[in-house]
Amino acid sequence: MQDLTDEDLVANFRSHGGPPAGNRWVDELFGRYHSKVAIWCYRFTGERDLAGDLAQDVFLRAYRNIDSFRGNAKFSTWLYTIARNHCINEMKSRAVRPEQTSESIELDIEDGVRESILASLEREQSLQSMRALVNETLDDTEKRVMVLHFGDEIGLETVTRLLQLKNPSGARAYIMSAKRKLSAALLRWKAKEQRGGSISRGE
Amino acid sequence: MANRIQEVFRPRAECPPVEELVLMLEGSSGREQKRSCEEHVAHCVRCEAEVALFRRFESGQPGREEREPVEAIVARLRKQSPAKPVRWWREVWRPRILMPASVALATLAVVIAINVEMPPLLREPSAPGGLDVVRSGRLVVIAPVNDISQAPRELRWQAVRGAARYRVRLLEVDKTELWRATVTDSSATLPPEIAARVTPLKTLLWDVEGIDETGRPVASSGIQSFRLLRRNSQ
Numbered sequence: 001m002q003d004l005t006d007e008d009l010v011a012n013f014r015s016h017g018g019p020p021a022g023n024r025w026v027d028e029l030f031g032r033y034h035s036k037v038a039i040w041c042y043r044f045t046g047e048r049d050l051a052g053d054l055a056q057d058v059f060l061r062a063y064r065n066i067d068s069f070r071g072n073a074k075f076s077t078w079l080y081t082i083a084r085n086h087c088i089n090e091m092k093s094r095a096v097r098p099e100q101t102s103e104s105i106e107l108d109i110e111d112g113v114r115e116s117i118l119a120s121l122e123r124e125q126s127l128q129s130m131r132a133l134v135n136e137t138l139d140d141t142e143k144r145v146m147v148l149h150f151g152d153e154i155g156l157e158t159v160t161r162l163l164q165l166k167n168p169s170g171a172r173a174y175i176m177s178a179k180r181k182l183s184a185a186l187l188r189w190k191a192k193e194q195r196g197g198s199i200s201r202g203e
Numbered sequence: 204m205a206n207r208i209q210e211v212f213r214p215r216a217e218c219p220p221v222e223e224l225v226l227m228l229e230g231s232s233g234r235e236q237k238r239s240c241e242e243h244v245a246h247c248v249r250c251e252a253e254v255a256l257f258r259r260f261e262s263g264q265p266g267r268e269e270r271e272p273v274e275a276i277v278a279r280l281r282k283q284s285p286a287k288p289v290r291w292w293r294e295v296w297r298p299r300i301l302m303p304a305s306v307a308l309a310t311l312a313v314v315i316a317i318n319v320e321m322p323p324l325l326r327e328p329s330a331p332g333g334l335d336v337v338r339s340g341r342l343v344v345i346a347p348v349n350d351i352s353q354a355p356r357e358l359r360w361q362a363v364r365g366a367a368r369y370r371v372r373l374l375e376v377d378k379t380e381l382w383r384a385t386v387t388d389s390s391a392t393l394p395p396e397i398a399a400r401v402t403p404l405k406t407l408l409w410d411v412e413g414i415d416e417t418g419r420p421v422a423s424s425g426i427q428s429f430r431l432l433r434r435n436s437q
Contacts, residue, residue: 019286019364020364023286023287026286027284027286027287030280030284030285030286031281031284034276034277034280034281035263035265035273035277036260036261036263037280038273038276038277038280039260039263039264039265039269039273040260041276042265042269042272042273042276043269047352048272048275048276049350049351049352049353049432050352050353051272051276052275052276052279052280053346053351053352053353055276055279055280056279056280056283056345056346059280059284059285059286060285060345060359063285063286064285072226072231073222073223073226074222074225074226076260076261077221077222077225077226077257078222080221080257080260080261081220081221081222083260084221084256084260105208105209107208127207127210127211130207130208130211131211131246131247131248132246134211134212134248135246135247135248138248140251140255143248143251143252144251144252144255144256146212146248147212147248147249147252147253148252148256150208150209150212151209151212151213151214151249151252162256162259163259164259164266182208
């Protein structure tokens with residue numbers, strides 16, 4: 001059984017008529033991911049018992065929905081998607097957790113210039129250029145921290161654990177640094193736009 | 204401005220789900236798709252972060268301080284797997300293995316044994332119609348059980364084949380019934396006034412019974428207990 005791929009195990013589960021006769025295949029399959037899901041849930045919550053609850057939920061959902069697993073995808077990404085979405089949704093649905101803090105995305109730019117930049121960003125083309133600017137301006141860790149915190153609204157402590165940031169202030173330090181860089185880049189862009197240019201790479 | 208900048212970090216319509224991203228990056232969808240996906244990821248902060256996060260999940264190595272809690276969670280997952288293999292002695296009782304006549308004979312023997320040998324107090328309650336109940340399966344509960352850190356909002360168990368609905372009860376430790384419900388799903392949400400009765404360090408009991416279309420019990424969990432821990436005692 002150990003020689004079989006994840007996808008083979010799912011196929012065997014199905015060919016044995018699903019539950020309960022096929023359970024041993026899925027039990028083997030899930031066992032391969034116990035540790036991965038446990039680590040993920042523990043990093044998400046920072047609490048052993050809560051992480052255990054979430055991890056159990058993840059496998060239960062996977063078990064219930066295994067019919068929706070398509071053979072042309074990888075089981076690992078399928079399970080990861082369940083774990084990722086379940087943890088994000090569960091943490092959002094719970095009451096605001098005092099240990100979870102967030103940071104504002106407001107950049108340190110004076111009001112008049114900020115309004116002017118905002119007006120420019122209303123144009124879709126400028127937003128696309130802004131994406132390019134962010135991509136060129138921030139380093140990989142800053143980008144990931146910004147995506148998780150502002151894109152997925154994941155608390156800073158969780159982001160710190162998920163990305164295993166070891167610096168004393170964790171994700172917050174990367175956000176501060178990203179905001180400083182973006183403020184400077186946007187001001188340079190605004191100045192150039194006023195001279196008749198637009199946001200471009202390498203600014 | 205905040206919202207517009209925030210949009211930069213959110214997925215766009217053209218961003219594939221991570222399942223497809225990983226497949227394309229590994230070349231399963233062809234060389235051209237791989238190249239175009241690499242190009243997309245190189246310029247999309249969102250997708251780059253998604254792939255990086257998945258790689259972290261996949262590598263799955265706990266840090267030194269994570270080892271002990273992760274091992275505890277894994278032990279719990281092994282113990283309460285939703286896909287527990289069926290034991291050989293249960294498999295033997297499946298009709299496809301045992302001839303139907305043997306099953307009927309065994310059932311008859313069990314019914315006779317219960318009626319003859321068991322004292323009346325130990326008998327299962329009668330089903331509607333006055334027939335004695337013959338349990339055909341154990342119903343596996345999922346949560347809450349044992350010590351828990353979060354107040355439960357619902358009671359959950361594994362669905363059993365043949366059960367059209369489930370009768371679930373929440374009890375005090377002296378078996379006084381606090382609440383009961385009949386549901387068709389494999390979970391029952393506790394009403395707020397009942398959920399409020401779950402207080403730290405108070406042990407409560409619950410059980411659930413699967414019932415088939417005719418009202419006959421097909422599986423029972425037996426009495427389960429749980430206790431909400433104090434916030435600082437985890």
